[in-house]
Amino acid sequence: MIYMDAASTAPPRQEVLDLVTPLLTSNFGNPASLHELGHQAKRANDWARTQVAASLGVTEPEIYFTSGGTEADNTAIIGAALAAARGKVVVTSSIEHPAVLEACAYLVDFHGFEHRMIPVDATGMVRLDEAAALIDEQVAVVSVMAVNNEVGTIQPIAEIAQLARSAGALMHTDAVQAAGWLDLAQLASQVDALSLSGHKIGALKGSGVLYFSKDHALVPLLHGGGQQGGMRSGTENPAAAVGIARALQVCAEQRLAGTGDGYGEYLIERISKGLNSKEEGLVQLTGHRAQRVGGIVSFVFPRTAGETVLIELERRGVLCSSGSACSAGSTDPSAVLTAMGYEAQLAHTAVRLSFTRGIKENEISQVASAVVATVKALVGN
Secondary structure, eight states, X not given: OEEOBTTTOXXXXXXXXXXXXXXXXXXXXXXXXSSHHHHHXXXXXXXXXXXXXXXXXXXXXXXEEESSHHHHHHIIIIIHHHHOSSOSEEEEXXXXXXXXXXXXXXXXXXXXOXXXXXXXXXXXXXXXXXXXXXXXXXXXXXXXXXXXXXTOBBOOHXXXXXXXXXXXXXXXXXXXXXXTTSOHHHHHHHOSEEEEEGGGTTSOTTOEEEEEOTTSOOOOSOOSSOTGGGTSOSOOOHXXXXXXXXXXXHHHHHHHHTTTTTHHHHHHHHHHHHHHTTXXXXXXXXXXXXXXXXXXXXXXXXXXXXXXXXXXXXXXXXXXXXXXXXXXXXXXXXXXXXXXXXOHHHHTTXXXXXXXXXXXXXXXXXXXXXXXXXXXXXXXX
16 A cells, blocks of 8 residues: 555654654653653653754744644644734634634634634635735734645745734744645744644654744643643653654755655646546646645546545555545535635545655655546546
8 A cells, every 4th residue: 555645644754663662661751750760751851842943943942842733723823812912813814724723713702803814816825915905903813824734835924924023913834734845944934833743744643843932922721730831731741742853853854855856746747647638627736836845736636526536546555535634524525625716516526645755756656657547447538
């Protein structure tokens, strides 16, 4: 089987497992304990914080370890909005992850906030002119994801952040899908808060990071023992922290080496030419053609049913998805694609191929061949 669903969860890296196994077995102490096992755990936790801060180019007190991207998003948006001494308005794009959209819905339902959404164009790119009109002095928080989790479009975060800062609002970005492909230090320098998820980059499930600038106030969502400066109470998890720190290091090493840079483009070309050369209109790429990460390639197949394509691809040894895995049990068409202007029937045919930089070149070639053969067989060509 060839795994092409890394945007849902990536396989754990061996480099991560080598570091975290002792922390899950022999060095299992609580970092707050005063005995030697506690000291060992604290040293591991401190090392992880230092490494993550270095990866993002920020200071160690600005790093908070969380249970994942969802908690990081919620903490940044709700915590910053409740702490803001200004208007009760939050602004997001219309294609954010549910962790962002539902956090905003909570602020609306329970704290009287207004939620404004920036529309996107047919490529999934936010409309900057609309953003400028929506971000004013009443806005407390602006949150726009760095990379869309379904179509891979890279958003103009620097430009949106400038609009937010000019209005006096905090700028947050969900960088969960950016972590394996973009320069996170550059991205962090453009925003006030940034969220990461460990299991998307080969660390452990249940691990995440929130970078939150010391220049802004934050109301904690969790209350208890006062860990992490009182901003994220709860017994700290050194294994999770060390895992995400090491995964970020490996991601940076692979990015600088250019590992896997051309794989996404190869998939796009092979699948598009292999199908449209036979009959025009069998496949359409979703997302921006140029401003996209290499690890997410999404298509719609107008003459097929997406679920059928997925089943047939699995039969041929390729595991992939129709889009986000975070809307459990939903049979609705992709909210991202419908926001981009796709009709519901066409959105239902979406297939997302997502992978890490560590995938093998021959596997990418096999996937391209499998997709072309599958769709041709389904449409009778």
